[in-house]
Amino acid sequence: MVKELKAEVKKLNFYYGGVQALKEINLPIERRKVSALIGPSGCGKTTFLRCFNRMHDLYPHNRYEGEITLYPDNINIISPEIDPIEIRMQISMVFQKPNPFPKSIYENVAYGLRVRGTSKRAVLDEKVEKSLRGAALWDEVKDRLHHLAFDLSGGQQQRLCIARALATDPRILLFDEPTSALDPTATSKIEELIIQLKDEVTIIIVTHNMQQAARVSDYTAFMYLGEIVEYDKTDRIFTAPSNKLTEEYITGRFG
């Protein structure tokens, strides 16, 4: 089967002011697969992930170089000519700590649609249900859609954030260590969900948990000091890494 790319990173450099955080990154992102970014703390995996939806544009003195091409339309995500809002409308993100809005469950999911100008009740109702089902949360919350999102447990809140990200039909879904604040049960639910979701959406996940990368991802990139050391199919990375550093990291000898 021919590999189909959703995005391709070419010679990406990223700077926080004068500090270079990402160096010459090249990486293909396969369509409807899960790509995991692993590496020790401070290696730049989150910085890299946040390039995909231009989160760095929210803060001053950040600078990109190079290209992240989004297929099939061949636009360069990080081009200064492209409005970051246009990018964020197509590429959603789930954050490290569940961060629901202090609004109702319903309004949390509907917010992305409201931002896009959708206000018809019927459309919203349908989308909210579909997204909550997609995030495996519908059965737990269908009777209390208008309760505050803060009343949910941490794991439910994170699935709510996933539903919120799904509601806008993203082309890529970014996960930034989505389970690091959750207990094991909630974690395994999120992992199952990620595996299910890849049938519909391309996923990039940052994780510091190697077992998680092994469980959920199809491809894995190992990053160290702002560079990609090795990229391959996940089972190859974890069974027969070609780089010494990768091997040391996945066997737990450093990081």
Added chain:
Amino acid sequence: MQKSKPELQTEIKKRIAVTKFWDKVFLITGLLSTLVGLVLLFTLMADLFVNGFPRLSYKFLTSFPSRFPEEAGILSAWVGSFLVLLVTALASIPLGIAAGIYLEEYARKNWLTDIIEINIANLAGVPSIVYGLLALGLFVNFFKFGESILTGGLALALLILPMVIMATREAIRAIPNSIREASYALGATKWQTVQSHIIPYSTGGILTGVIIGLSRAIGETAPIITVGALTFIAFLPTSPFSSEFPFISFKWLLDPFTVMPIQMFNWVSRPQHEFQLNAAAAGIVLMIMTLLMNGVAIYIRYRFRRKIKW
């Protein structure tokens, strides 16, 4: 030389006793200091109540001032206070909130915004009479608003504007950045984020600041005297409602006025004892108004805090 064990133990015990003694000394000093404040406040309130309470009546609230103390009331004063505060609120709330949001969410952090920040903090400490002088020059002499409710309200609005701005900024700063990022990540623009998250989630804090500002404004005398409020007024401002089209009139804005503290000051400065009692009664009303406003502020804070926990 090594000390023997029992010797060491007695020494430790002595040490603890000395420390505990100082503990007690501080406890008593602290308690006394607190009591001084409480007792003074209580005496003040008791005195006010004993003197003023017998004068409080429906008639007192609905009568104009008079040269006969037993017929005098505070109708023009509380109506004046209310209308002045209305102008103050309408002017300071939008200005203060907009400035606070701009400084927190839009302005880049650089030396200019630092200077603005320091200046706003300083403005909050400027004596109120200085605001009165500013209002006299600006609103009375330059804009020709006259010695009116509008001028008085705007003078007080200037006075509490720094408080409203600072309350707004603090409330906004309490919103975690992860909420902003969540909103932006969904494709929201800055204004969408401000409108649907920043403003609603900071409303509790902002309103608390506004009400505390207003409850300070209601007791202010100096700036109001400076802009030329009258001390004796035996009529009400023009009614805001009229029987003819367009049924709403803004003429009251330019009417002369007095406020509660000025009415009290006027009565206190008279020789007759009966007028002093009137002043005490008006003081009770003013204090109840202030306490009510503070109560509302506390309630609002409570309501919003219950809904939002970061």
